[in-house]
Amino acid sequence: MLRIFKADLHIHTCLSPCAELSLGPKAIVDKAVQCGLDVICISDHNSSENTSAVMKAVGNRSVKVLPGMEVTSKEEVHILAIFDSLDNALRLQTIVYEHLPGENDPEAFGLQVVVNEDHDVLGFNNRLLAGATELSVEQVVDSISDLEGLAIAAHVDREAFGIIGQLGFIPGELRLDGLELSANTSPEQARRRFPQYAGRGFIRSSDAHSAGDIGRVWTSFLLDEPSAREIKKALRGEDGRRVVPEHAGGCASLREQQVSG
């Protein structure tokens, strides 16, 4: 049976050099549960190494964690990859690592901490995760699609690292499954600002770099189950699956509604 699932599909962990070190598996799951999110996606820059830890940190709680990644193309476009299979996320990671030059300088960019589900430090990733891969945006999107993932252009409303800012417009042949908006722009505003893309599937996510960011915006989907496969159908409007126009407010106002209701 179809029901509404609240999804925040763009959440970093302490593996991303720009994220807070406290943003570990437990903090993420706790905040997601507190915000009433049904599904989240872990999307660190050019890596999925902390995904399994967050999946394990869920325990018996009901939030679904999808493995993912935020890949930087050589044009410096950010593409969100969302998978059902952790193995496929790690296969994408292998492709990305083969095409990601450079070493991280923790003083310049920040630490890249690999943790387990208890937030014990397992090590530090020394790749330049903040850098760009040598893969074109087409190669990134095709790699994700070939691995049965969702390829979503991240924060298209942002000039820096958004596909419209970097490339002027969205190449017509690109096999994107959807367009993501940041917390700064609502779907209604986006349709006015980018009328040429008004018919595309928009999602909105927090792009959380600290626990406080999680659930500040989300996307409500009508789905059978919280999976990338179902979300893909919703973005295409297939089999009754769809994106449900957003409820007002973020996590804080949701709590207030629950308290007052």
Added chain:
Amino acid sequence: MTVRDIVGSLELEVLTDTEALDGTVTGGYVSDLLSDVIAHGKTGDLWVTLQTHRNIVAVAALKELAGVILVNGRTPDSDTLSKAREEGVLVLGSRLPAFDLAGRLYQMGIRGSV
């Protein structure tokens, strides 16, 4: 000044040989954000960039730029050149980084909008 004059002086590589080579250059612009070039590029500008995606061809055609110069010896994506030939957009290559190339162009008398 024509593009051909500049190609000769700065030893630029002509990646798409179109009749635009004899077009007049009226200004210059440096940017790697294509949305910024759409907003601020002017007709007749030579555009200096490191972006090699085929969208540069559409932007150059839309803004009626004199040509695009790819810096740092960057190789364009394969479909960029075929698209450029189709659209008659002149794509040039330089071994110089953007800063140095812009300096040389300025020395030759090419100006931005200020």
